[in-house]
Amino acid sequence: xxxxxxxxxxxxxxxxxxxxxxxxxxxxxxxxxxxxxxxxxxxxxxxxxxxxxxxxxxxxxxxxxxxxxxxxxxxxxxxxxxxxxxxxxxxxxxxxxxxxxxxxxxxxxxxxxxxxxxxxxxxxxxxxxxxxxxxxxxxxxxxxxxxxxxxxxxxxxxxxxxxxxxxxxxxxxxxxxxxxxxxxxxxxxxxxxxxxxxxxxxxxxxxxxxxxxxxxxxxxxxxxxxxxxxxxxxxxxxxxxxxxxxxxxxxxxxxxxxxxxxxxxxxxxxxxxxxxxxxxxxxxxxxxxxxxxxxxxxxxxxxxxxxxxxxxxxxxxxxxxxxxxxxxxxxxxxxxxxxxxxxxxxxxxxxxxxxxxxxxxxxxxxxxxxxx
Amino acid sequence: xxxxxxxxxxxxxxxxxxxxxxxxxxxxxxxxxxxxxxxxxxxxxxxxxxxxxxxxxxxxxxxxxxxxxxxxxxxxxxxxxxxxxxxxxxxxxxxxxxxxxxxxxxxxxxxxxxxxxxxxxxxxx
Numbered sequence: 001x002x003x004x005x006x007x008x009x010x011x012x013x014x015x016x017x018x019x020x021x022x023x024x025x026x027x028x029x030x031x032x033x034x035x036x037x038x039x040x041x042x043x044x045x046x047x048x049x050x051x052x053x054x055x056x057x058x059x060x061x062x063x064x065x066x067x068x069x070x071x072x073x074x075x076x077x078x079x080x081x082x083x084x085x086x087x088x089x090x091x092x093x094x095x096x097x098x099x100x101x102x103x104x105x106x107x108x109x110x111x112x113x114x115x116x117x118x119x120x121x122x123x124x125x126x127x128x129x130x131x132x133x134x135x136x137x138x139x140x141x142x143x144x145x146x147x148x149x150x151x152x153x154x155x156x157x158x159x160x161x162x163x164x165x166x167x168x169x170x171x172x173x174x175x176x177x178x179x180x181x182x183x184x185x186x187x188x189x190x191x192x193x194x195x196x197x198x199x200x201x202x203x204x205x206x207x208x209x210x211x212x213x214x215x216x217x218x219x220x221x222x223x224x225x226x227x228x229x230x231x232x233x234x235x236x237x238x239x240x241x242x243x244x245x246x247x248x249x250x251x252x253x254x255x256x257x258x259x260x261x262x263x264x265x266x267x268x269x270x271x272x273x274x275x276x277x278x279x280x281x282x283x284x285x286x287x288x289x290x291x292x293x294x295x296x297x298x299x300x301x302x303x304x305x306x307x308x309x310x311x312x313x314x315x316x317x318x319x320x321x322x323x324x325x326x327x328x329x330x331x332x333x334x335x336x337x338x339x340x341x342x343x344x345x346x347x348x349x350x351x352x353x354x355x356x357x358x359x360x361x362x363x364x365x366x367x368x369x370x371x372x
Numbered sequence: 373x374x375x376x377x378x379x380x381x382x383x384x385x386x387x388x389x390x391x392x393x394x395x396x397x398x399x400x401x402x403x404x405x406x407x408x409x410x411x412x413x414x415x416x417x418x419x420x421x422x423x424x425x426x427x428x429x430x431x432x433x434x435x436x437x438x439x440x441x442x443x444x445x446x447x448x449x450x451x452x453x454x455x456x457x458x459x460x461x462x463x464x465x466x467x468x469x470x471x472x473x474x475x476x477x478x479x480x481x482x483x484x485x486x487x488x489x490x491x492x493x494x495x496x497x
Binding site: 159162163165166167169170171173174179190193197327 | 384385386387389390393397407430456480481485
């Protein structure tokens, strides 16, 4: 069990023993805690001893009497304040004046428990502070987890952007230093490669913009009735040039409108990503078959290709950021590794499901299920 | 003098080309592999004096795995690992060097421009 350290500073042995007895039997429970929090109590009979303890050990809570034989409680509080010691201070005092209360509050005391106090009064003060400390700790932890994820994303991003920059830079240097002779025609292949890499990088930046839009959720969504069949037709027209290059036939089985409440841009990003994957990772002369059906308020969108397929193992990581499945079939296809991650994030906003059925060398079927 | 043969593995078409070009213009012969799998086949067959491996290919640690396999079969063959991953992007080689016996790590970009000279140095020792 996690235990908080408490320092009780009081010159009366009876009070110290009482506090120790009450708190060491006490546990604070909170619905969000995995297990209750208990307490360790350390006693100090003077302010001087208390300061010695505070210099060497960490105390989560200090219970501080003001009237002490040597230096006063308020001086201990000043010491805590000046040395930025991370302890919550509760004043326990019999002669509490308004002046003292004001001074103590100014110096950071967070509670007053007048003496004589009942065990219940002491417990409730300590309980409140414990809950505060717990929440503070959880907040820090969550912030750190968030930072960690952002950091991972940025690391991946800089890696993905560095690769094309380095390649193009190396090509340019080869040209500058005339490494392949003086005939400009000999450089055409590497100039073309440089242009390809730059183009891929440009697409990646566009994907990144989509990605940040989805991720931040900041753009105002314009949710309205959208005919999914019409949207899909539009997206098919967009990817047509790509399909023609690879002699891929695209078919759409649906004719009647299928209406769903969604942001038009969102659904277009989803369709464009899935269609361009179905073409990019297809074989020359292959096909892409699309179908949208509505049954009992459930809409199913299926996009099926006759491409290279994805192994079971790779399917698991496919929806993560910057994941590109690397093998001999994919190494000459450029992509940002963000497409499916974006698709998944968008669909999540609509509580929609996306799943894959795929077989190596036969093709991949993407199925989206939307609840009306 | 016989030309030294360098095995290059990189799944990035352009780096494979650039590295090959740099080494061949410096007087090396090259064998190239565009995947970890291909490189593994060449390693088994042998016939090279040095290796240059990209770190991340099919797997994030492809280069390490290849270096390990080379050193096990041919302890005297020097291995250079090249990568776009750097310490500033949160990746450290320090932890891995204890089990991965690569002779040199080069960041792609400026650092790898002198790859031919680095290889010559490694081959002399």
